[in-house]
Every structure is written in C-alpha cells, then in structure tokens.
Amino acid sequence: MSFESAVFCALSLMILWGGFGICLRIAMKKxxxxx
Incomplete structure (x- = not known):
C-alpha cells in the first residue's frame, strides 16, 4: 500500500469515526x- 492511500484510509476512518461520535452525541441529547 502506498503512502498516499494509507493517508487517505486514515483520513476516511477519522471522518467516519467523527460522524459516528456526532451521531452518538445527538442520540444522547434526545x-x-x-x-
């Protein structure tokens, strides 16, 4: 795996995890x- 694809995978994982965290916070507030 090249460096660029590794960085892209890490970024997409962080974005997915961030979205998951926001969804959790909204669910907790509700x-x-x-x-």
Missing part, C-alpha cells in the same frame, strides 16, 4: 430530553 434520550435526555425524553427522560
């Missing part, structure tokens, strides 16, 4: 509002 749960708190329901309770």
């Amino acid at each position: 749960q708190k509002q329901d309770n």
